Amino acid sequence: MSSLPQSTPKAQSGWKSLLKRAWPTIRILLSIALLWKATSGIDWHTLLDSEIKMQPAWLIAAGVAICCAFICGGLRWGFLMRSVGFQGGFKTYIALYFAGGLINQGLPSTLGGDSYRAITATHLNSTGNLTETQELDKELHHSVDLEHAPAKLRLSFAMVLVDRFLGLAGNNLLGGLGLILGGATLAAWGQDLGYAVVAVMVLAGLIIALVLAWAPTRQLLQNLLDRLRMNNAMPGIRLAFSWPMNIAQALFAIAIHGFIILAFGCCLRAYGAEAPISSLMIGLPALSLLLMLPISISGWGLREATLSSVLALWGVNPSLTVLASISYGAITVISVLPGAYFLLKRK
Numbered sequence: 001m002s003s004l005p006q007s008t009p010k011a012q013s014g015w016k017s018l019l020k021r022a023w024p025t026i027r028i029l030l031s032i033a034l035l036w037k038a039t040s041g042i043d044w045h046t047l048l049d050s051e052i053k054m055q056p057a058w059l060i061a062a063g064v065a066i067c068c069a070f071i072c073g074g075l076r077w078g079f080l081m082r083s084v085g086f087q088g089g090f091k092t093y094i095a096l097y098f099a100g101g102l103i104n105q106g107l108p109s110t111l112g113g114d115s116y117r118a119i120t121a122t123h124l125n126s127t128g129n130l131t132e133t134q135e136l137d138k139e140l141h142h143s144v145d146l147e148h149a150p151a152k153l154r155l156s157f158a159m160v161l162v163d164r165f166l167g168l169a170g171n172n173l174l175g176g177l178g179l180i181l182g183g184a185t186l187a188a189w190g191q192d193l194g195y196a197v198v199a200v201m202v203l204a205g206l207i208i209a210l211v212l213a214w215a216p217t218r219q220l221l222q223n224l225l226d227r228l229r230m231n232n233a234m235p236g237i238r239l240a241f242s243w244p245m246n247i248a249q250a251l252f253a254i255a256i257h258g259f260i261i262l263a264f265g266c267c268l269r270a271y272g273a274e275a276p277i278s279s280l281m282i283g284l285p286a287l288s289l290l291l292m293l294p295i296s297i298s299g300w301g302l303r304e305a306t307l308s309s310v311l312a313l314w315g316v317n318p319s320l321t322v323l324a325s326i327s328y329g330a331i332t333v334i335s336v337l338p339g340a341y342f343l344l345k346r347k
Contacts, residue, residue, distance in 0.1 A: 074094030
């Protein structure tokens with residue numbers, strides 16, 4: 001009887017280990033399958049015979065817009081990190097943001113880009129140089145146990161999480177506005193869904209602002225942070241969510257996602273296609289939510305399949321959408337290549 005409880009955990013551990021090792025390969029296969037599905041319906045002969053004239057200037061504009069989005073994201077994260085006492089200049093935080101973006105594009109790594117910048121930022125000094133590089137290498141090449149991690153590392157991860165929450169809020173607000181403007185094209189209830197999404201996001205923002213403004217609830221939150229050994233996280237949280245800073249943060253987050261929408265719109269224009277702004281405000285935020293699921297490599301395949309289906313509702317040629325999406329993915333990789341300098345510099 002006692003052997004059964006002992007064997008089950010071992011079997012489960014074996015399956016978990018096998019799945020963990022196989023998951024990167026599974027993601028690659030899923031990306032290839034989704035990309036094949038998105039491109040299988042394209043009549044390439046007809047498309048080539050149509051003599052589409054690609055306009056490279058629009059692709060360059062897309063690259064500029066993506067770089068602007070990353071620079072703004074790095075600035076926001078830098079403000080959050082400096083507000084809780086971390087050192088380093090904004091230029092260094094932007095460089096780390098690009099490096100994290102490059103890792104998230106699918107470079108082989110035991111940690112994602114967010115983990116990389118959270119860990120590396122804890123080793124920055126006031127001049128922006130890295131300290132304790134041997135310890136940094138050890139942290140980067142081993143799984144992070146936040147439960148037993150130093151308080152400084154936990155605080156860094158907390159600020160990355162706050163940065164991600166702000167990005168998610170901007171994404172959802174932009175998607176809700178898109179549904180208000182063009183949701184009727186999706187379904188009769190599309191516009192109502194947009195109003196509901198915006199209302200939920202505004203209500204959540206107001207509740208968090210009230211928690212931070214009222215002394216008793218603010219003290220309860222501080223007690224929770226103390227128990228989590230993140231005593232100094234409150235300034236960063238207030239910078240992100242307190243009134244009236246939350247209004248500026250929401251507008252800034254919407255602007256960052258607006259650069260992404262502008263970039264994809266430029267990719268469409270490069271192939272002579274156009275999409276209503278409301279359709280992009282619906283399609284790209286929805287795609288961002290789907291990309292939170294780890295089922296593809298940096299969205300390849302999933303992006304093409306999703307956007308070609310969504311934009312077709314507004315009469316955009318699915319073949320051109322797929323071409324624009326592939327171009328967008330390639331330009332994104334090129335745009336974050338400056339992050340390679342920071343990675344190679346550390347080596």
